[in-house]
Amino acid sequence: KNEVEQSPQNLTAQEGEFITINCSYSVGISALHWLQQHPGGGIVSLFMLSSGKKKHGRLIATINIQEKHSSLHITASHPRDSAVYICAVRVLRGNKLVFGAGTILRVKS
């Protein structure tokens, strides 16, 4: 079993819909990252969380340390949000990043 599991693997939404992507992990962590990878491959860091909630524009990320779970929400989704969203955790032992396999999001107009 992977240390970081994301769901769903694939997600198709209509423009304007509220989107939720989930990330569960099984190891002790010091922080969790949400990343965005657009077609063409570049990876951009969206959020780094160690507790609570962060918001940037239409994106909201939450983390529940006790439940070892994080969610990324996109409000009023737009076709330009189409990308792969990747969850990564910074594990306590060894201080390395462990990545989820990613969620492929497609937003249709």
Add this chain to the structure above:
Amino acid sequence: NAGVTQTPKFQVLKTGQSMTLQCAQDMNHEYMSWYRQDPGMGLRLIHYSVGAGITDQGEVPNGYNVSRSTTEDFPLRLLSAAPSQTSVYFCASSYTHPGVYGYTFGSGTRLTVV
């Protein structure tokens, strides 16, 4: 600021050839790392460095070498390319390890070994 610059963007190698993937950052980041990304899998750590002169192995180091002679540069060397090394490679850096301020990624190198 250029951020993290990776070259080349695309490369085709024959089995047994060697090559170096370049990674440079201009943010004075101490921590630099190399990952490979394969279909259906998360990024996997190949090698990393916490400062000039210091390198260590990650999850999948076999077949790759690194060096860190300067803060700015962290090249990845494929010693004798194999088809199993066909992948997309990303370099990433941060101010400190374990990345208090988050990570900056390069644009990737798509490598095909035939």
